[in-house]
């Protein structure tokens with residue numbers, strides 16, 4: 246472990262500027278998915294600690310909201326620099342708890358820094374309006390104010406950048422935060438406490454609590470001091486959080502599950518499509534909400550595409566994320582491997598053919614072979630269910646209309662991708678797909694400059710882009726009368 250990595254690996258919670266244990270003294274083990282070894286513990290905090298974190302954030306809010314956008318931008322730029330100065334150490338920590346390859350982890354940490362820098366600037370552009378008044382002696386102003394304390398709950402698949410997307414706009418707009426990282430990957434979340442402390446954010450502005458998800462989540466959702474909940478994770482948990490926030494009518498942003506289709510038309514550049522497919526499927530071992538869940542390939546190129554995709558998939562180097570050249574790390578846990586096995590068994594039982602992989606990897610543990618299944622049909626479970634693993638089911642289609650209908654036949658609406666060489670088709674299909682994110686002849690599209698977010702049961706709100714700060718702001722209408730004009 247790098248010296249700097251141990252500096253960021255905090256085994257305590259960050260509340261009101263202090264590093265603290267759980268009241269009960271209880272802890273949760275954190276396991277390296279590549280080795281199965283416990284690498285440390287974090288506090289198992291609950292309701293009381295979360296309440297104290299919220300109170301600290303509320304107390305800090307009163308002065309933080311009064312600072313200038315320029316002052317906040319300067320601190321955010323310091324935070325950005327601290328992340329980039331420690332990119333390798335933060336990436337190593339991420340690999341140790343999450344499993345992804347070092348190259349991907351470094352990319353994620355770089356993305357975290359980029360979100361912070363982006364919102365340092367966006368915070369300085371939170372403009373209101375001066376509206377033409379219908380009254381001669383009154384004036385109308387519309388102002389934007391920070392919502393207050395926000396609760397941020399994040400998943401294990403992007404333990405650094407999912408917090409960056411939330412902390413960046415929150416801090417830039419003048420909000421304060423209580424964050425709850427995933428129990429399987431808490432260290433990258435707690436590292437934000439170290440970074441914020443060293444960048445000079447005042448105590449209480451950022452608080453980080455680990456532990457019992459439902460206790461922490463319930464307090465964040467039900468405490469009236471919290472004015473917004475921002476969550477990335479499963480649709481199932483997202484729905485319960487929306488219900489729980491109803492009692493105190495909070496703002497909510499939800500980045501939930503996906504079921505991304507990837508359409509390849511006869512007129513596509515097949516090699517480019519295969520390259521995009523590998524990135525869109527096997528990145529983070531298939532464990533991203535924008536990873537392709539279903540490939541739909543037109544009949545004329547179906548066999549060639551399956552052959553080329555399978556040849557590329559079997560070449561991926563599977564291994565520990567810290568090993569040189571690794572392209573696919575382990576899955577997060579045994580449950581994830583079992584789900585992948587179940588989905589493969591369901592598919593092969595219904596006529597699916599294994600064109601590549603299909604089994605646990607010889608490395609053992611939670612390593613799994615990059616897998617391609619041909620002859621996929623709509624009655625297979627992955628037509629509706631998120632795989633969250635390195636399995637590529639490939640369906641055959643005949644017409645454009647059929648492909649778009651199949652792609653839209655899901656309750657999800659996060660990312661979709663399609664490959665075509667025909668400009669007219671590109672616009673027809675882009676307009677026909679009911680998704681929040683569309684990649685046309687591109688398999689990796691996430692960037693800080695663009696609004697990321699889903700439609701339907703994939704979520705509410707956007708993260709990134711200039712849109713990503715809106716949910717952290719309240720709009721206030723001010724009517725000024727008696728001006729004697």
Ligand SMILES: NC(=O)C1=CN([C@@H]2O[C@H](COP(=O)(O)OP(=O)(O)OC[C@H]3O[C@@H](n4cnc5c(N)ncnc54)[C@H](OP(=O)(O)O)[C@@H]3O)[C@@H](O)[C@H]2O)C=CC1
Nearest residue numbers: 399400426427428458459462478479482501502534631633
């Ligand atoms: N859209 C996405 O990016 C993601 C989608 N998923 C999907 O969800 C599946 C399950 O993954 P999983 O990790 O269980 O995702 P969850 O939605 O359960 O976890 C995401 C976050 O929510 C927390 N959480 C869980 N239950 C509650 C609750 N009742 N109240 C408040 N917070 C809660 C978790 O805490 P804790 O870790 O302590 O349980 C974690 O911090 C995956 O296989 C995948 O299909 C998962 C992660 C990300």
Ligand SMILES: O=C(O)CCCC(=O)O
Nearest residue numbers: 402403477533534535691
């Ligand atoms: O899986 C997610 O929740 C976010 C994906 C972010 C990315 O595309 O980098």
